Amino acid sequence: MFAPTYRGNTQSDAYYPYDKIDMDGIAKLCEQDYAFIFKMHPFIQEKVDIPVAYATYVKDLSQYGDINDMFYITDILITDFSSNIYEFALHKKANHFLCV
Numbered sequence: 302m303f304a305p306t307y308r309g310n311t312q313s314d315a316y317y318p319y320d321k322i323d324m325d326g327i328a329k330l331c332e333q334d335y336a337f338i339f340k341m342h343p344f345i346q347e348k349v350d351i352p353v354a355y356a357t358y359v360k361d362l363s364q365y366g367d368i369n370d371m372f373y374i375t376d377i378l379i380t381d382f383s384s385n386i387y388e389f390a391l392h393k394k395a396n397h398f399l400c401v
Contacts, residue, residue: 302375304340304368306389315344322356340371342382346394 308314331337339349341363349361365371369388372378378389 302338302340302370302377304378304380304382304385307342307344312344317341317345319349324352324355327359331358335343336360340368
């Protein structure tokens with residue numbers, strides 16, 4: 302799961318620089334054994350543009366409720382939002398996160 306916080310100063314100007322995401326690289330990593338889940342910060346209104354060819358294993362679940370519920374199905378967490386790391390660690394997956 303990729304769960305970054307937003308960029309910008311306020312809720313009204315919150316964004317994420319999607320152009321920095323290597324969707325082809327993500328797809329190559331996931332196409333055989335994994336799904337890659339985007340869980341964007343609730344302040345980010347712009348949707349992730351997932352190419353149709355990757356839709357089977359790259360998903361945007363940002364509209365899904367509580368991120369803590371999603372940790373049950375998450376093997377690896379990539380985030381820059383520190384409170385998520387602590388909640389994820391409670392699932393005994395502390396060695397499976399990357400804080401960027």
